Amino acid sequence: MSMIHHFIGDPSKNDYCWKGVQAEVISTEEVKDIAKHILVGPEDGTPSFVMRYFQVPVGGQTFFHTHAHEHGMLILHGQAKIQIKEEWSDLSPLDAIFVAGGDLHRVVNTGNEPLGFICVIPKLGS
Amino acid sequence: MSMIHHFIGDPSKNDYCWKGVQAEVISTEEVKDIAKHILVGPEDGTPSFVMRYFQVPVGGQTFFHTHAHEHGMLILHGQAKIQIKEEWSDLSPLDAIFVAGGDLHRVVNTGNEPLGFICVIPKLGS
Numbered sequence: 001m002s003m004i005h006h007f008i009g010d011p012s013k014n015d016y017c018w019k020g021v022q023a024e025v026i027s028t029e030e031v032k033d034i035a036k037h038i039l040v041g042p043e044d045g046t047p048s049f050v051m052r053y054f055q056v057p058v059g060g061q062t063f064f065h066t067h068a069h070e071h072g073m074l075i076l077h078g079q080a081k082i083q084i085k086e087e088w089s090d091l092s093p094l095d096a097i098f099v100a101g102g103d104l105h106r107v108v109n110t111g112n113e114p115l116g117f118i119c120v121i122p123k124l125g126s
Numbered sequence: 127m128s129m130i131h132h133f134i135g136d137p138s139k140n141d142y143c144w145k146g147v148q149a150e151v152i153s154t155e156e157v158k159d160i161a162k163h164i165l166v167g168p169e170d171g172t173p174s175f176v177m178r179y180f181q182v183p184v185g186g187q188t189f190f191h192t193h194a195h196e197h198g199m200l201i202l203h204g205q206a207k208i209q210i211k212e213e214w215s216d217l218s219p220l221d222a223i224f225v226a227g228g229d230l231h232r233v234v235n236t237g238n239e240p241l242g243f244i245c246v247i248p249k250l251g252s
Contacts, residue, residue, distance in 0.1 A: 002210045002229045007220035018222055039222035040198040040246075046224060048248040049175045051198040072166040072177040074244060076220075084128045094133035094202075096144055096165035098172060103128045118200060120166075120246050122174040 003044040011077065014114045016055055030064070033057050039118075048123050056080075056107065056115040064106035071099040072120040079111030129170045137203065140240045142181055156190070159183050165244075174249050182206075182233065182241040190232035197225040198246040205237030 005018040017023065018039060026034040040051040053076070056062060064083070073096065080091040084105045091097070091107070099105045109115035135141040143149065144163060152160040166177040179202070182188060190209070199222065206217040210231045217223070217233070225231045235241035 002226045002231070003224045004208070004215050004217070005222040007218065007222070009220070011220070016220070018220075021222075039200065040224040044224040045226060046196060046198065047227070048196070049198060049246060051200070051222065051246060070172060070174070072172065072175060072246070074165065074177070082130070089130050091130070092133065094135070094137070094142070094144075096131040096133070096147075096177065098129045098166040098170040100128045100171060101173070105128070118244065120175060120177060120198070 001045060003040075005039055014055075014077075014116075016053060016116055018053075031062060032060055034060065034062060042123070046123060049120055050123055051118060051120050054117055054119055056109045058109060058112060058114065060115075061108040062106050064104065066102055066104040068101045069122050069124060070101045071097070071105070073097040073099065073107075074118040076116040076118060078109060078113050078115030080115050080117075081108045081110050082106070083108070127171055129166075131165055140181075140203075140242075142179060142242055144179075157188060158186055160186065160188060168249070172249060175246055176249055177244060177246050180243055180245055182235045184235060184238060184240065186241075187234040188232050190230065192228055192230040194227045195248050195250065196227045197223070197231070199223040199225065199233075200244040202242040202244060204235060204239050204241030206241050206243075207234045207236050208232070209234070 009015040035055040131144040161181040163179040
């Protein structure tokens with residue numbers, strides 16, 4: 001069934017949240033306080049892909065990892081560097097990124113504000 | 127192979143473009159001057175989904191149509207209404223939408239500025 005998740009946050013306060021979307025906070029030894037919001041996903045009945053929003057705090061980064069599925073990413077706010085295999089690239093809002101399956105990668109928040117981006121994966125990779 | 131398409135436009139001028147991405151302008155009897163940019167897609171080697179940016183001019187709308195594949199959408203800028211089957215909903219920036227396969231739908235720009243949104247589809251629907 002089709003579904004709309006209205007944005008109910010306030011970007012001026014780095015408050016990103018959506019109606020009907022429960023954020024999950026990921027903290028491990030490797031990453032701290034990454035917020036994950038599934039904007040379009042299994043609960044909506046999506047058959048083939050999942051669209052997530054991630055927020056990485058100042059000084060934080062995502063897992064440095066690899067997996068068989070690919071990522072399609074779009075930076076929404078903040079400044080970042082991405083490492084894909086051996087190569088580092090600067091990222092700014094609206095930059096679009098394809099991370100191929102199997103490529104080791106991580107995203108580092110290099111700015112003074114939280115970093116936010118959209119990350120799409122195939123459903124099998126969710 | 128992984129790929130980055132850096133944003134090289136100027137949002138303050140409603141200029142949205144990306145390095146290495148060729149925009150396509152769609153004009154038919156039904157829709158006028160819709161710009162489509164494939165941000166992550168077959169040319170990048172994506173195996174399972176395609177991430178596109180669409181810009182709809184003031185007064186414009188997308189096709190009122192249905193198809194077997196689903197959409198995952200995120201409004202980036204502008205104001206809109208979406209019709210899904212019989213129901214209309216207002217949309218603002220950062221609203222996330224899942225349009226299920228088979229649901230008749232269209233997006234109408236209701237604002238005084240161009241409307242821009244991300245639309246993800248499975249690769250078979252591209």
